[in-house]
Amino acid sequence: MSDSTSDSVLAPTAPGERIQTLDVLRGFALLGIALVNVEFFSRPLQDINAPGIDPTTSGADYFVEWLTYFFVQGKFWTMFALLFGMGFTVMIDRADRAGRPFVPAYLRRSLALLGIGLVHTVLIWSGDILVSYALGALLLLSARQVRRAWLRRSQGREPAPMTASRMGGWGAALYGLPLVVILLAGMLDSPPSTSQPTRAQTEHATRIAEKAVQRANAVETYSRGSFADAVDQRIVDTVWQMGTLPIATFWVVGLFLIGGALLRSGVMSNPQACLHWLRPMRNVGLPLGFVAMAISTWLGTASPNEELSFREAVQVVLFLVASLVLALAYGATLVTALPGPAGRWLGDWLAPAGRMALSNYLMQSLIGTLLFYGYGLALWGQVGRAWQAVGVLAVFALQMLGSRWWLARFRFGPVEWVWRCITYGRIAPIRA
Template sequence: MSTTTDDVLAPVAPGERIHTLDALRGFALLGIALVNVEFFTRPLQDIDAAGIDPNTRGLDYLAEWLTYFFVQGKFWTMFALLFGMGFTVMIERARRAGRPFVPAYLRRSLALLGIGAVHTVLIWSGDILVSYAVAALLLLLARQVRRAWRRRVARNEPAPMSASRMGGWGAALYGLPLVVILMAGMFDSPPASPGQATAPTHAQAEQAQRSAEKAIQRTNAVQAYSQGTYADAVDQRIVDTTWQMGTLPIASFWILGLFLIGGALLRSGVMANPGAHDRALRWTRNFGLPLGFATMAVSTWLGTAAPDEQLSLREAVQVVLFLVASLVLALAYGATLMLALSGSMGRRLQGWFAPAGRMALSNYLMQSVIGTLVFYHYGLGLWGQVGRAWQVIGVVAVFALQVLASRWWLARFRYGPAEWAWRCITYWHVVPIRA
């Protein structure tokens, strides 16, 4: 790896950063931690049952309800939108400079894949980075196929996709799995009448077998994380990760869609110059918040669990409404924060969220390190002993410490440690880290 700058691309200098993006990343990081903390002390096999536990009482119930209604799904969505913006920034800078970006983009995606693989095996199997990296590689493949097709048909270099068209493709990709979910619910076999004996179908027998295997995996996960050694936890994380990869084909549609929607927002100019898009931001906030909350209210009324197989029509509608509300509220939350950043509280909000956002990857990884050391047996061993309310309080406290640590670090260094390593691999030279 060279120690001199190559002639392809260079990292964004601190003075060239879009600070709004940093603040949004920090904001999203807090929301993601509020949801992830539940699965530092609960097996990932329960993720399809995550919601509001009716057996929870008092402040734990309130914390669980508020987290589910206002946070769950919304900040994961926002984080994916922001990742899409980050990849689009690289493409835009390369296009304006007239330089190739594919080698750097490929290294960036493969480096993220490697970081995610280390995270999911050695730290916590609830990783999202592997999925983001796979989606980024698929996005590159789609772009190259489009360019090759246009060169062959039109025999010219295709123009960059417009923001509106990119957003339209993103919405279509995000919406396609929702249509599949609704169709699955519509064509699901109705339950047998009471007293009516029916022989199980082949599909039902396969589902029963998968459910039994999942129950065994859940038992093993609880054993490994609550009572096992670090080596036992690593072995279980490999099993958990292999199981989760089965959801990647359908999840890739959502993530690709969100990447494209995020890229469209970046390309529209709203992130670089929010003041010029004040009217659109206010419309998104004023229309998106009530629409998103109303949609979420109906979804919550229908149910809060998210079964991964054999959906009834009611469950399918509930899941679809939840996913629609997640996107609408992610956009509305983002617009609300962007408007707040231009107001009287803007400087204070920027000071809180932007440093954490500049080190989002490092802070995300550190949250997993802290969470597993607190709850797993090879750490403090508090698995299953901390209620939801104290989980929320703990997350807010850890995030506040991360904000302080991020401010201290960035006063001395240009990038967080994980961001620095990621940039070195992306640009294939040792990037200066000292501020």
């Protein structure tokens, strides 16, 4: 059936049709993301490449900073991206099973996510991840349609869906390509042959100076400015961050494909039948990821984004490899624990928070900015990392309670409901 056929039978996934494993993982990922994001509610995003473990901290603040960097940073953003890829794959596979096209709904879903992300990054917090996810989803759709058109032309028939192994292979290749580029950049780095600064060095120094000015402006605006001032600064920050999109898109699309492969292979949709995959993912992934993180942390914790030495390149690459390996290992650990004694508790508490992951993610940003920004309680720079983590745990506990209360009365979270209505082009029933 052609992609122009009406998608009128497509509808939001009913609560009884959801894969609870994915909801539990979303809730878990939401907590990890909050533990990292909270630092940048009270610190400018221009510091995103500053040392991941601040050497000026001490005591409990240093301990929490170290734990967050080693065990959390990078891993849960990666897990969230994998889960988004699984969600998009669920939509594609449901449409294929029903014999209906999915492109119109998928396009509306991605554009709606882009709109939500833009509202978030401009009006709430500029550390948004939704815009990059939406752009990655649109790029993935374009690549799929080109592939299908080429296969129709070359084979003269409707192509079969991409297999899980092929999806995983393409995902790993896309995720790994920037890592190869980073290593090559580090290998090709060499000291200048003259004491006079080169043109590239001069331009680099100019960019550093401009970034320092942007940082100072951000600190002044977010710590003391009005809401209107903060909106203007968020626009500046968002435009500045757009420079990272080309390389970030490789990672996002790669993770979407890896997540889709895990879903399509049955590892996530039927985990009990795939324990022979999940247990090695946990038992090998955890020590391998921790070793990679240990070496990376020993080499350094900064994330240089322009000129870098070979040592720095190895440090960054090991960090990114560990982020993916540990995201998969953490997920496998949680999934294999679900049939055990902790499974019911995880399902009762993490799953509701995961079903409302988008609403909860936006709420975390709203709470964080109202606490730390000048137009809120103005706590910018006054709360150490240890108390930040305590605050995150308290807010997340309230979100788990609130999510259970809400979903006992409604079928979807509030933002999820709006997203689904736009996706499927009609008002979905929201009452439970």
